[in-house]
Amino acid sequence: MSQLTIFLDTDASQSLSTTSTPEHIHRQLQSVGVRFEQWQTRDDIAAGDNQESVLSAYESDVKRLVSEQGYQSVDVISIASNNPQKDALRLKFLEEHTHSEDEVRFFVEGQGLFALHIDNKIYEVLCEKGDLLSVPANTKHWFDLGPEPNLVAIRFFNNPDGWVANYTGEDIASRYSRLDA
Numbered sequence: 001m002s003q004l005t006i007f008l009d010t011d012a013s014q015s016l017s018t019t020s021t022p023e024h025i026h027r028q029l030q031s032v033g034v035r036f037e038q039w040q041t042r043d044d045i046a047a048g049d050n051q052e053s054v055l056s057a058y059e060s061d062v063k064r065l066v067s068e069q070g071y072q073s074v075d076v077i078s079i080a081s082n083n084p085q086k087d088a089l090r091l092k093f094l095e096e097h098t099h100s101e102d103e104v105r106f107f108v109e110g111q112g113l114f115a116l117h118i119d120n121k122i123y124e125v126l127c128e129k130g131d132l133l134s135v136p137a138n139t140k141h142w143f144d145l146g147p148e149p150n151l152v153a154i155r156f157f158n159n160p161d162g163w164v165a166n167y168t169g170e171d172i173a174s175r176y177s178r179l180d181a
Contacts, residue, residue: 003126035134048080081148093143097165101158110151146179
């Protein structure tokens with residue numbers, strides 16, 4: 001179940017609010033410029049599936065969003081718990097960073113925990129199958145795919161080079177939630 005928990009960026013020990021109602025998540029995130037939607041998914045895609053099969057399965061949704069937003073490139077992250085690179089991939093996303101473009105993810109399978117650092121608050125968004133999240137350009141954030149990932153997500157980019165992170169050098173991410181196995 002998708003969930004949004006909000007904290008002050010100075011206190012990870014006590015949440016300000018928590019909701020798992022999609023409409024509430026949408027409204028809370030929309031108020032800080034973040035897009036959250038839930039899309040229909042299929043049951044024939046699994047972690048570890050290749051990019052071509054995932055993009056083919058969601059071709060009409062991908063084309064619609066590319067046409068609507070003008071994205072320049074689309075790719076797929078598909079990682080199963082038996083992937084030998086899983087620990088390195090997890091660490092790559094766990095430090096606070098920004099991007100010069102929106103970070104857009106549609107979760108086809110599995111889950112991931114985004115933490116958005118906006119206006120002195122941390123918005124932890126547990127995204128699950130069917131969730132689309134668009135983090136605005138230059139928003140501080142981090143992402144946890146968990147120690148035993150089972151994740152397929154379609155990623156949309158304005159930059160033809162794809163995912164490029166600008167790390168802040170802050171250790172704030174280490175003080176907030178992690179996705180458990």
